[in-house]
């Protein structure tokens with residue numbers, strides 16, 4: 001599959017993220033999946049917005065992040081881009097759209113840039129480091145993702161913590177260095193014990209953004225619907241809910257339904273007026289003949305129906 005030429009992403013935003021690490025300023029990333037959350041992120045002080053494939057489960061109601069398609073991700077990416085100016089926008093390359101070959105990875109990354117992203121994210125290391133190299137060589141910045149990598153997690157499986165043994169921690173370090181050397185501008189560390197994450201971060205030059213990796217990383221990311229309080233079911237231990245939007249939404253729908261059934265809505269404040277009495281009188285004069293004409297020609301009059 002070929003794609004149109006893409007304009008080069010603005011790499012100043014990438015340097016700004018590196019500068020935050022150099023200044024020991026904590027980096028803040030959130031996910032967003034729609035225009036309204038993008039506007040909220042824009043109005044806040046977050047540094048980066050990820051159009052995460054967590055959209056699959058949180059927004060689209062799918063069983064697993066493996067189920068979201070590239071077209072669905074690109075559609076929500078374009079919506080987020082329309083609402084976002086300042087924060088760095090990163091697109092999460094979905095399962096099955098980059099693993100098979102460098103050419104596929106570059107093609108998918110270009111489509112995210114066309115949709116408005118400055119950078120893309122890929123999960124895993126090993127062969128993925130090669131894909132990273134190819135995408136970076138094509139001029140597109142890449143964020144890596146190690147530890148718990150949800151795309152490898154079958155639907156319904158519980159969140160597992162990565163790096164609990166010395167061997168597993170060394171493997172995480174090896175993967176992180178592979179991705180750094182492949183050219184990643186930053187990494188996500190997901191579900192890693194804090195003591196291990198903190199030790200590894202000290203050995204990694206690029207910014208490491210944690211989710212469930214304790215407070216020793218260079219920054220933190222949370223899934224927007226988790227922090228908004230919109231996620232159903234059991235939420236992972238690492239999630240802090242900063243709002244209870246679901247309760248507000250249920251309340252708003254319930255109040256609306258009650259108002260409508262009581263005929264309290266719409267009141268005069270929410271109703272258009274401005275029709276002159278003379279116009280109403282003219283309408284009433286015209287109606288009988290118009291209704292008679294309509295009835296004569298329409299199926300209203302069809303006694304068989």
Ligand code: KIV
Nearest residue numbers: 031052053054188223
């Ligand atoms: O898809 C997502 O939301 C993510 C974050 C958890 C980093 O990958």
